[in-house]
Amino acid sequence: xxxxxxxxxxxxxxxxxxxxxxxxxxxxxxxxxxxxxxxxxxxxxxxxxxxxxxx
Amino acid sequence: xxxxxxxxxxxxxxxxxxxxxxxxxxxxxxxxxxxxxxxxxxxxxxxxxxxxxxxxxxxxxxxxxxxxxxxxxxxxxxxxxxxxxxxxxxxxxxxxxxxxxxxxxxxxxxxxxxxxxxxxxxxxxxxxxxxxxxxxxxxxxxxxxxxxxxxxxxxxxxxxxxxxxxxxxxxxxxxxxxxxxxxxxxxxxxxxxxxxxxxxxxxxxxxxxxxxxxxxxxxxxxxxxxxxxxxxxxxxxxxxxxxxxxxxxxxxxxxxxxxxxxxxxxxxxxxxxxxxxxxxxxxxxxxxxxxxxxxxxxxxxxxxxxxxxxxxxxxxxxxxxxxxxxxxxxxxxxxxxxxxxxxxxxxxxxxxxxxxxxxxxxxxxxxxxxxxxxxxxxxxxxxxxxxxxxxxxxx
Numbered sequence: 001x002x003x004x005x006x007x008x009x010x011x012x013x014x015x016x017x018x019x020x021x022x023x024x025x026x027x028x029x030x031x032x033x034x035x036x037x038x039x040x041x042x043x044x045x046x047x048x049x050x051x052x053x054x055x
Numbered sequence: 056x057x058x059x060x061x062x063x064x065x066x067x068x069x070x071x072x073x074x075x076x077x078x079x080x081x082x083x084x085x086x087x088x089x090x091x092x093x094x095x096x097x098x099x100x101x102x103x104x105x106x107x108x109x110x111x112x113x114x115x116x117x118x119x120x121x122x123x124x125x126x127x128x129x130x131x132x133x134x135x136x137x138x139x140x141x142x143x144x145x146x147x148x149x150x151x152x153x154x155x156x157x158x159x160x161x162x163x164x165x166x167x168x169x170x171x172x173x174x175x176x177x178x179x180x181x182x183x184x185x186x187x188x189x190x191x192x193x194x195x196x197x198x199x200x201x202x203x204x205x206x207x208x209x210x211x212x213x214x215x216x217x218x219x220x221x222x223x224x225x226x227x228x229x230x231x232x233x234x235x236x237x238x239x240x241x242x243x244x245x246x247x248x249x250x251x252x253x254x255x256x257x258x259x260x261x262x263x264x265x266x267x268x269x270x271x272x273x274x275x276x277x278x279x280x281x282x283x284x285x286x287x288x289x290x291x292x293x294x295x296x297x298x299x300x301x302x303x304x305x306x307x308x309x310x311x312x313x314x315x316x317x318x319x320x321x322x323x324x325x326x327x328x329x330x331x332x333x334x335x336x337x338x339x340x341x342x343x344x345x346x347x348x349x350x351x352x353x354x355x356x357x358x359x360x361x362x363x364x365x366x367x368x369x370x371x372x373x374x375x376x377x378x379x380x381x382x383x384x385x386x387x388x389x390x391x392x393x394x395x396x397x398x399x400x401x402x403x404x405x406x407x408x409x410x411x412x413x414x415x416x417x418x419x420x421x422x423x424x425x426x427x428x429x430x431x432x433x434x435x436x437x438x439x440x441x442x443x444x445x446x447x448x449x450x
Contacts, residue, residue: 005194008185008186008187008286009288010185010284010285010287010288011288011292012186013190043216043220044216045186046219046289046292046293047215047216047219047291048189048190048371049186049189049285050219050289050352051142051144051180051194051215051247052189052193052253052257053246053247053253053286054133054291055134055135055138055139055144055219
């Protein structure tokens with residue numbers, strides 16, 4: 001059965017829910033990994049949309 | 056920050072904010088959107104300020120020290136061609152490369168279906184996943200280096216992202232410098248465009264979008280709705296976190312003669328209106344920078360909540376605008392750019408007086424030209440606009 005498509009909300013390029021599936025297991029602080037992933041992913045989002053809106 | 060500069064900054068900020076909320080401050084705020092004009096004033100070429108963002112920032116600071124203005128944009132030359140050359144995008148003719156060094160950059164809009172950066176049969180891809188479409192289809196298509204192999208293509212992406220980060224950091228430094236060195240307020244923060252203008256300017260081209268209005272109207276409506284949350288997010292993600300200065304919506308094709316009422320009602324206005332209302336609910340005013348003549352759209356603009364926008368007049372009749380919506384919104388602009396280029400200082404002073412007498416008596420007005428002030432404006436005329444307003448525009 002194909003994976004359910006995860007919607008990309010504003011501010012997101014690759015949703016964390018999609019990324020976490022790529023890890024076999026998380027041995028440490030999952031919230032920390034999620035936060036940093038989302039922070040940097042958000043910068044990429046801003047770049048893509050900045051080129052569209054203002055550059 | 057020196058005590059006198061802090062005092063000056065606070066006075067200017069108070070003046071600017073009071074007017075934006077449609078109040079009557081101590082004097083009429085002066086907030087000129089000086090773009091390539093600062094290059095002329097500071098002794099740089101258009102190429103220098105367009106290609107080197109640090110020179111643009113420097114030129115603005117030189118202007119702000121010498122002109123008694125309340126607020127300016129950190130850099131009003133909105134395209135940094137150093138970045139667009141690095142990420143190799145196709146949209147611009149660049150001074151010093153494609154144009155004379157003393158010409159302002161030019162925007163190259165898609166002209167036909169072949170040149171469109173989003174094809175007619177790609178609406179569903181955009182609607183289904185806007186970010187995915189932009190990253191997978193649109194950006195590779197508009198980056199010249201995409202066709203030069205992985206090395207060039209990957210580097211173009213990398214350089215663009217890093218350049219953007221540096222540029223954003225530069226704006227922060229610039230804002231502090233303007234505050235500390237000349238007590239000048241940074242006038243705006245956060246960029247917004249109407250979803251329909253995004254389709255016209257960057258994706259389909261105005262001509263193709265006009266055809267889409269008839270050939271695939273449901274797709275256009277759906278595309279605007281799909282873009283709406285992203286436009287809103289990008290506006291507030293880059294906005295002033297203190298919500299003191301407004302987000303700006305740069306309005307392009309919604310006015311006559313580009314769009315009929317029917318098209319405006321169906322395609323352009325609904326999502327733009329909702330975005331502005333949502334941003335105001337979140338605490339941000341929006342500078343409604345209506346390029347061209349938007350007088351025929353006033354009945355729609357009047358639907359917006361009181362004080363939600365600062366209405367900027369370009370080619371419209373500011374006196375009519377004041378009559379219809381001046382009770383609801385602060386107005387700015389109205390000084391014709393061609394007057395600043397071709398008129399005399401007496402002409403400029405007379406026009407400023409006419410506007411001040413006509414629309415600014417009860418407050419809620421900010422002095423500025425109708426459009427961004429470029430390298431063709433005479434220095435003495437811009438000075439006359441600023442100095443006359445300082446002298447005459449006292450409440």
